[in-house]
Amino acid sequence: MVTPITLWRAPESAVNARTQHPQAYKSCMKLCEIYPVPAKGSFAWKWRHELANGRVIESKEKFPLYYECVVAALREGYQPQMKCFAPGDRAAARNDV
Numbered sequence: 617m618v619t620p621i622t623l624w625r626a627p628e629s630a631v632n633a634r635t636q637h638p639q640a641y642k643s644c645m646k647l648c649e650i651y652p653v654p655a656k657g658s659f660a661w662k663w664r665h666e667l668a669n670g671r672v673i674e675s676k677e678k679f680p681l682y683y684e685c686v687v688a689a690l691r692e693g694y695q696p697q698m699k700c701f702a703p704g705d706r707a708a709a710r711n712d713v
Contacts, residue, residue, distance in 0.1 A: 648694035650685050653678055661685035665694055 648665040661682050664674035675692075679685035689696050 645690075645693055645695035647697050648689050650682065650689065650696050650698070655680070663689040663692075663694060663696060 646665055648663045650661055650663050652659040653662050654660075655678050660678035660680050661684070662675045662678055663685055664672050666672050675685070675688060677688065679688060686696050686698070
């Protein structure tokens with residue numbers, strides 16, 4: 617019987633798989649961008665992926681919450697490019713975001 621590795625028990629396993637086999641990891645999912653769009657006096661989120669020939673594939677649906685857009689992109693086989701900052705890394709002082 618095989619026991620699956622859960623990330624809360626061994627979070628380094630996900631990182632190790634990605635770093636030890638970068639070609640396999642990158643070939644599984646295509647990168648996409650998440651961006652804001654106008655929606656009913658506020659904004660919503662959509663994802664898009666640009667193909668090598670310049671054609672753009674984007675989500676048909678607008679998502680009111682950022683994480684809902686991330687989940688939708690993942691379900692479609694796209695890996696969102698996200699910049700995440702940890703507390704204490706002075707994200708507010710950075711200008712490369």
